[in-house]
Amino acid sequence: MTFEQLKQHVKTIINTNIKTVDERLLQICELLEMHIDYYNWVGFYFRNGNEEELILGPYIGEATDHTVIPFGKGICGQVAVSNQNFVVPDVTAQDNYIACSITVKAEIVIPIFVNGENVGQIDIDSNTPDPFTEADEQFLEFVCNQVSTILK
Known part of the structure; x- marks a missing residue:
């Protein structure tokens, strides 16, 4: 499936109001991991209120111990x-990489961003060396823009 086709699926997921935000985020993770061969772990992290740390949200892939990540640590x-x-x-x-799995390359x-705030x-994560292109970056920016519309 192309990025353009995936965009339509992402929009459909976002606009499915009968599911919770977390259910929709998990559905996006599953969609991306299933249809992009080199996406081997897909997940969301969110700021923990006013704390300078990230909390793991919905994800698909190998379990991770990194459920809380301090600002500045890791990618x-x-x-x-x-x-x-x-x-x-x-x-x-x-130098500042947090290893989740030895298979990640x-x-x-x-x-x-919501109202200009990160x-x-x-x-x-990908188990393929150097797989990400500018097209991936643009596609994921689109996904993040869509996700921002359902976050409070």
């Missing part, structure tokens, strides 16, 4: 501080 923690996309073609080249993290992010 997700760095995105919480920088408010910028972070594409990591080779996780072994990152690359990671991409895109922030989610409230969370989508985090994707």
Whole structure:
């Protein structure tokens, strides 16, 4: 399935008001992991109120011990501080990387903004070295924009 086709599915999931926000986020995780071969772990992290830490939200993939990530720690923690996309073609080249699994080779993290404030992010791990392109980045920005519409 192409990114354009996936966008339509994401919109449909977002607009399904009979499901909770978490159910819709999990459905998006499942959609992306199922239809993009090199997306091996897909999940959301959200700011924990006024604390400078992220809390794991819905995800699909291997279980992780990283349910709380301090701002600045790892790729997700760095995105919480920088408010910028972070594409990591080779996780072994990152000093501040939190290893979730020895099979992970690359990671991409895109922030989610509500009213200009970074409230969370989508985090994707890949077992394929250097798989993420500008098209992935643009697609995930679209996903994050859609998700921002259902967050309070």
